Amino acid sequence: MIATTMLAARLHEAGAPLRIESVPVPQAGSGQLLLEVAACGLCGTDIHLAVDGDIPVARSPITLGHEAAGTIVALGEGVSGFTLGQRVALFPSPICGQCRFCRAGRESLCEATQAYGMSQDGALARYIVAPVAGAIAIPDAVDFATAAIITDGVSTPLHALRSRGALRAGEAVAVVGCGGLGAHAILLARMMGAGFIAAIDTQAQARERAIEFGADLAIDPAEQPHPGRAIRAQLGRGVDLALEFVGRPETVETTLRCLDTGGRAVLVGVGPGRPALPPLLSFVGREHSVIGSFGMDKRDIADLLQLVARGRLDLSRSVSRIFPLEGVNEALGLLAKKGTGVVRLVVEPGR
Numbered sequence: 461m462i463a464t465t466m467l468a469a470r471l472h473e474a475g476a477p478l479r480i481e482s483v484p485v486p487q488a489g490s491g492q493l494l495l496e497v498a499a500c501g502l503c504g505t506d507i508h509l510a511v512d513g514d515i516p517v518a519r520s521p522i523t524l525g526h527e528a529a530g531t532i533v534a535l536g537e538g539v540s541g542f543t544l545g546q547r548v549a550l551f552p553s554p555i556c557g558q559c560r561f562c563r564a565g566r567e568s569l570c571e572a573t574q575a576y577g578m579s580q581d582g583a584l585a586r587y588i589v590a591p592v593a594g595a596i597a598i599p600d601a602v603d604f605a606t607a608a609i610i611t612d613g614v615s616t617p618l619h620a621l622r623s624r625g626a627l628r629a630g631e632a633v634a635v636v637g638c639g640g641l642g643a644h645a646i647l648l649a650r651m652m653g654a655g656f657i658a659a660i661d662t663q664a665q666a667r668e669r670a671i672e673f674g675a676d677l678a679i680d681p682a683e684q685p686h687p688g689r690a691i692r693a694q695l696g697r698g699v700d701l702a703l704e705f706v707g708r709p710e711t712v713e714t715t716l717r718c719l720d721t722g723g724r725a726v727l728v729g730v731g732p733g734r735p736a737l738p739p740l741l742s743f744v745g746r747e748h749s750v751i752g753s754f755g756m757d758k759r760d761i762a763d764l765l766q767l768v769a770r771g772r773l774d775l776s777r778s779v780s781r782i783f784p785l786e787g788v789n790e791a792l793g794l795l796a797k798k799g800t801g802v803v804r805l806v807v808e809p810g811r
């Protein structure tokens with residue numbers, strides 16, 4: 461029997477703590493499932509929404525949380541391919557499954573503009589309704605907390621490295637910004653056979669962790685204002701692929717300056733700034749590519765779940781702490797603070 465009300469972490473006003481409130485349990489409509497949330501990851505987007513308020517929400521109050529894993533407890537009309545009691549992870553936005561991008565397996569570009577925690581209630585609650593198009597089966601060997609962080613924190617860097625950056629074994633990589641996403645980019649680049657990995661971050665703990673996760677060189681841009689030079693000093697040339705996870709014009713510039721002739725820069729970080737291209741003679745003459753990478757596709761999440769299940773990818777250091785729903789404000793505070801060494805945080809609403 462499913463209860464009629466549940467507790468949810470609701471955003472009323474950015475900058476104020478989320479309120480733990482009782483709300484009606486939603487019902488699965490046509491093409492939807494009702495998920496009992498076992499784990500929901502937190503990330504920088506939640507800080508933008510709840511703490512800084514620089515990403516607006518479409519309605520308020522709204523339940524936050526977009527990195528969900530749990531068990532299917534109800535299925536709406538017309539749903540096939542999934543069963544009650546099945547463990548699934550959710551694509552971090554409610555994709556339509558119908559548009560030209562979804563049909564092409566490029567869910568990152570889905571034309572449905574809904575988002576959990578912005579225009580539709582999210583997963584920081586006992587239950588969430590989701591389109592079945594966004595459900596991905598979790599292998600038995602993968603726990604819920606790991607599955608939850610895979611949906612965004614690990615799949616976003618995989619998408620940037622693989623689909624957008626086209627990383628090949630042996631290539632040299634630079635990662636600018638080594639928080640949760642950048643740290644996983646290093647771990648994945650290592651798994652994918654990168655020949656050299658440079659990590660660039662102003663935080664000492666982020667640099668230490670970057671080395672633990674597989675970087676060959678960690679650079680503090682406060683001490684070394686031209687990280688590209690430090691890379692050339694060690695490698696003898698620039699990198700083939702550089703990834704940017706910060707979203708500021710100056711860090712984009714740093715990223716471009718790390719590139720070898722013919723190199724690719726993949727920009728993942730977003731922000732209001734407007735970075736400039738280098739002088740055309742250098743940009744064109746050296747055949748540099750600048751590539752945007754937004755989120756992930758479903759296959760990024762599905763492939764990562766299999767890689768963990770088969771022991772190819774070790775994410776045992778990725779979940780730094782698990783909180784009950786009542787601890788969500790403490791978790792957001794910890795995530796917003798610099799220099800804590802946190803990789804990813806998870807909330808378990810059923811705890």
Ligand SMILES: [Zn+2]
Binds near residue numbers: 503505526552612613
């Ligand atoms: Zn996220």
Ligand SMILES: [Zn+2]
Binds near residue numbers: 555557570572
């Ligand atoms: Zn779509």
